[in-house]
Amino acid sequence: MPSEFERHIAMEPDEEDQSKASELYSKAKDQIGEMAQGPREAMRENPGTFSVMAILVAMAGFALGWACGQSSARSERYWR
Known part of the structure; x- marks a missing residue:
């Protein structure tokens, strides 16, 4: 006979569980949007600064x- 835990796992989620999950998803989405608002505004106000920083990080x-590739090469002829 299955335990209560096994019966609970085998059950389909009910509407209450789905509404809780939907509510948690909405809250998480709103929090992420609020966290991203600051950098988003900074990029809009200072596009040049953002571009320069992106280029510097890429470089x-x-x-x-x-440098890592050069240090791991066995000899200079490896790259020719």
């Missing part, structure tokens, strides 16, 4: 990747 990432 730093490329430089780091290139």
